[in-house]
Amino acid sequence: MTLLSVQGVTRRFGDVTALDDVTLDIAPGEFFALLGPSGCGKTTLLRILAGFERPDSGGVTLDGSDLLALPAHRSPVNLMFQSYALFPHMTVEKNIAYGLAREGLPKPEIRTRVTEVLETIGLSGAARRRPHQLSGGQRQRVALARAIVKRPRLLLLDEPLSALDKKVRAEMQLELKRLQHEVGITFVVVTHDQEEAMSLADRIAVFNAGRIEQIDPPVPLYERPRTRFVADFVGANNLLDGTVREQGFEVSGVGLLPCETGVGTGGKALLAIRPENITLAEDGPLTGTVIDISFYGGRSQLAVAVPGLPRPVAVTASGALTATPGSTVRLTWPPDRAVLIPEESAA
Structure with missing residues (x-):
């Protein structure tokens, strides 16, 4: 009604x-x-x-x-x-x-x-x-x-x-x-x-x-933002430009990243990953250097510089972390927590 x-x-x-x-x-x-x-x-x-x-x-x-x-x-x-x-x-x-x-x-x-x-x-x-x-x-x-x-x-x-x-x-x-x-x-x-x-x-x-x-x-x-603007405007987000492949999302100079590809294989797209969906791991698709850590009591926010990416990757974690500025960390996320936005919507 x-x-x-x-x-x-x-x-x-x-x-x-x-x-x-x-x-x-x-x-x-x-x-x-x-x-x-x-x-x-x-x-x-x-x-x-x-x-x-x-x-x-x-x-x-x-x-x-x-x-x-x-x-x-x-x-x-x-x-x-x-x-x-x-x-x-x-x-x-x-x-x-x-x-x-x-x-x-x-x-x-x-x-x-x-x-x-x-x-x-x-x-x-x-x-x-x-x-x-x-x-x-x-x-x-x-x-x-x-x-x-x-x-x-x-x-x-x-x-x-x-x-x-x-x-x-x-x-x-x-x-x-x-x-x-x-x-x-x-x-x-x-x-x-x-x-x-x-x-x-x-x-x-x-x-x-x-x-x-x-x-x-x-x-x-x-x-599930449907456009680049919504992904960028509503909440913090890591936005990566690349190409959809059968095995994942390919970012030039970085490699293949995990996501649920679905449709659009071979097409240009935007990958959006919320900071709270990224975790530090012993093995992960991204390796970078911690450039900043901010502690807010119940959570910590990290900025990680990854070679090949134009902007640091933002990570939000619960509580305090043992990582320190200058340390090397590996980052990962569940494939179903990364959102693909087709190029026509990402423009």
């Missing part, structure tokens, strides 16, 4: 194509992320969904009805701004009630809805405070409450956690997931933070230069 359907949406600004034939479907109750670097088109799509932009071509439907035919103030879609945009002179409860009052709802219903949503976000005791008396995380919750109190069919969030420090951001990621499940509203979040997208979303659309490169749940997206 589909709640929101975006079909062939294109948006240009002069010579710049912000969105290029974008198509995607979002299910009811889904937490969907639009992920990509700055300027990739994700915010333009969000503004089209919110009614602030018009596409040059394509359509958008919500529950089968033309969403683009509605003015922004009548749309069953709410947008939570990156800046939160709280009114500094109003209390928390008046900030939350503002949109309902503008719609002319009866005061008893407004009070009931505001009380309910304050309990949901855990700020019942802060109803009479003003925004400057709240922490960053609390202000974020008030902005979210103001959006969900109107009970929209779809809630759009533009970089909702970017203004928070790392610890508060991690807490609010859990809070957003809890609230989304509790209120049952479909969420679409725009972010350039891959960890944020992976931790929040049921599915992620990765944008690049106005196009969608891949749509998948977080685990398949991470473990």
Whole structure:
């Protein structure tokens, strides 16, 4: 079942194509992320969904009805701004009630809805405070409450956690997931933070230069990237160019490396190997020199220079390692943990 359907949406600004034939479907109750670097088109799509932009071509439907035919103030879609945009002179409860009052709802219903949503976000005791008396995380919750109190069919969030420090951001990621499940509203979040997208979303659309490169749940997206851009943008990766052979993957000047070849024998391709899938071994297809080790308590990160490769190989291992900078190590990985990306997708 589909709640929101975006079909062939294109948006240009002069010579710049912000969105290029974008198509995607979002299910009811889904937490969907639009992920990509700055300027990739994700915010333009969000503004089209919110009614602030018009596409040059394509359509958008919500529950089968033309969403683009509605003015922004009548749309069953709410947008939570990156800046939160709280009114500094109003209390928390008046900030939350503002949109309902503008719609002319009866005061008893407004009070009931505001009380309910304050309990949901855990700020019942802060109803009479003003925004400057709240922490960053609390202000974020008030902005979210103001959006969900109107009970929209779809809630759009533009970089909702970017203004928070790392610890508060991690807490609010859990809070957003809890609230989304509790209120049952479909969420679409725009972010350039891959960890944020992976931790929040049921599915992620990765944008690049106005196009969608891949749509998948977080685990398949991470473990099986389908293009060079996704393999490079989502998480750390070792990317090697070479040729697919029946026995493995051949890298010029290095040799034959283990992978599941499947199809495309004889063709150019990209081999992507996550650092955590590479291990130090007595025997392995790659031999190199450790040039750097970083210890992060529960894990260590190594950079290994391998003759014939243009960049050091990144390795992530559990705990501390006995290897030292300058030592020679051999590297290996399970063939099924190396992902082959055909040349046409790797371009």
